[in-house]
Amino acid sequence: MSTTKIVYGLYADDDDLMNGVKAFNDKGISINEVYTPFPVHGLDKALGLKKTRISDAAFIYALYGVTIGATVTWYVMNHDWPQNIGGKPAFDWGHNMPAFVVPMFELMVFCAAHMMSLTFLVRNKMYPGAPAQNPDPRTTDDKFMMEFVTEDVESVKQLLIETGVEEITVKDA
Numbered sequence: 001m002s003t004t005k006i007v008y009g010l011y012a013d014d015d016d017l018m019n020g021v022k023a024f025n026d027k028g029i030s031i032n033e034v035y036t037p038f039p040v041h042g043l044d045k046a047l048g049l050k051k052t053r054i055s056d057a058a059f060i061y062a063l064y065g066v067t068i069g070a071t072v073t074w075y076v077m078n079h080d081w082p083q084n085i086g087g088k089p090a091f092d093w094g095h096n097m098p099a100f101v102v103p104m105f106e107l108m109v110f111c112a113a114h115m116m117s118l119t120f121l122v123r124n125k126m127y128p129g130a131p132a133q134n135p136d137p138r139t140t141d142d143k144f145m146m147e148f149v150t151e152d153v154e155s156v157k158q159l160l161i162e163t164g165v166e167e168i169t170v171k172d173a
Helices: 014-027 043-047 054-080 093-123 153-162
Strands: 005-011 033-035 144-150 167-172
Touching (some): 005 014, 005 153, 014 043, 014 144, 144 153, 153 167
């Protein structure tokens, strides 16, 4: 029989939460998850989280947008329907490219923004119809919660009380 429990500590203030995270880090007790209603400055570093790779994905999505923009302008202006507009030669995309910098930039921003949003939602399982992942709905309003998966429930509860927690909940893992 497993004695592993899930302990939740609910805080009213983000400063108390940060003090609690630091206290648990000092004691070497691992925090499983933290739920907050808004981003808390410095929490990612205090928890030791790795740098996100969403900026790398944004760069790839932006390159995709620029490539689509360049391909469409080349295809339309040089292959599909070449025309002499305003004396601009239609034989070479490179000569016409400065006229299409703005549409290519806009397509780059469009692809990067939309695909980053979709990546974020899918990666965090926040797509439509996904079940809620927070154990307490108050964490979406004004409360902050730390989650622990531990066998030493009493020491976690004692340290939560010392750090100013409002409410402690213990559940079976």
